[in-house]
Amino acid sequence: xxxxxxxxxxxxxxxxxxxxxxxxxxxxxxxxxxxxxxxxxxxxxxxxxxxxxxxxxxxxxxxxxxxxxxxxxxxxxxxxxxxxxxxxxxxxxxxxxxxxxxxxxxxxxxxxxxxxxxxxxxxxxxxxxxxxxx
Amino acid sequence: xxxxxxxxxxxxxxxxxxxxxxxxxxxxxxxxxxxxxxxxxxxxxxxxxxxxxxxxxxxxxxxxxxxxxxxxxxxxxxxxxxxxxxxxxxxxxxxxxxxxxxxxxxxxxx
Numbered sequence: 001x002x003x004x005x006x007x008x009x010x011x012x013x014x015x016x017x018x019x020x021x022x023x024x025x026x027x028x029x030x031x032x033x034x035x036x037x038x039x040x041x042x043x044x045x046x047x048x049x050x051x052x053x054x055x056x057x058x059x060x061x062x063x064x065x066x067x068x069x070x071x072x073x074x075x076x077x078x079x080x081x082x083x084x085x086x087x088x089x090x091x092x093x094x095x096x097x098x099x100x101x102x103x104x105x106x107x108x109x110x111x112x113x114x115x116x117x118x119x120x121x122x123x124x125x126x127x128x129x130x131x132x133x134x
Numbered sequence: 135x136x137x138x139x140x141x142x143x144x145x146x147x148x149x150x151x152x153x154x155x156x157x158x159x160x161x162x163x164x165x166x167x168x169x170x171x172x173x174x175x176x177x178x179x180x181x182x183x184x185x186x187x188x189x190x191x192x193x194x195x196x197x198x199x200x201x202x203x204x205x206x207x208x209x210x211x212x213x214x215x216x217x218x219x220x221x222x223x224x225x226x227x228x229x230x231x232x233x234x235x236x237x238x239x240x241x242x243x244x
Contacts, residue, residue, distance in 0.1 A: 009194075009235055011235065011236065048237075050236040051233070051236045051237060051238050051239040051240075052236060052239050052240060052243075054236055060236075064194075089234075089235060089236055090235075091193075091231065091234050091235045093193070093231060098190070102189050102190055105189050106189075109187075
């Protein structure tokens with residue numbers, strides 16, 4: 001089966017120190033590796049205000065992982081997140097199909113641009129009138 | 135309704151975000167008098183995502199999404215914003231994901 005790409009975003013409670021967050025992330029990475037997932041990217045989005053109160057916290061640290069994994073590995077990661085005490089909320093979203101779709105759109109758009117560019121390149125040679133309008 | 139005054143003042147910024155679309159929504163008798171018998175003038179609403187060629191409607195893009203959320207946190211219907219059906223579908227999915235991770239409120243407090 002082709003490996004899927006997921007985005008796992010989670011919120012860590014705000015009263016944690018930087019080192020503790022680092023530790024948590026590295027812990028999670030090794031656990032993910034054990035589950036058969038590869039962490040491609042880790043992005044810290046910093047401290048943000050939550051839109052609503054979660055476990056009596058008004059704000060939290062957002063962390064975004066980009067993970068290449070199959071469903072089982074994601075399930076394991078989610079389980080780990082659920083049991084880890086400092087994590088107050090998480091969401092995992094599959095992004096590979098969306099990316100595929102976007103690439104397709106991009107491709108279509110680029111071919112269209114090429115065609116219109118080619119047309120505009122051809123028309124001035126053929127007739128001087130379109131050049132005046134352009 | 136005792137709570138009506140507070141949301142309007144609190145959501146001043148929200149209103150401003152949606153400023154241009156608010157205008158495009160038009161209203162009864164906008165420029166009606168000049169056009170003879172026509173009482174109503176409505177500007178044609180266009181899908182923002184089609185016009186600006188925004189392909190990705192991502193749940194992380196709070197700035198973009200918050201423009202399509204009413205002051206109390208509701209998703210604004212298509213008939214008010216002019217978003218096309220496929221994009222509204224993606225938009226509502228993204229808003230729901232964003233709500234789940236506390237980027238957008240389920241119901242804004244007042």
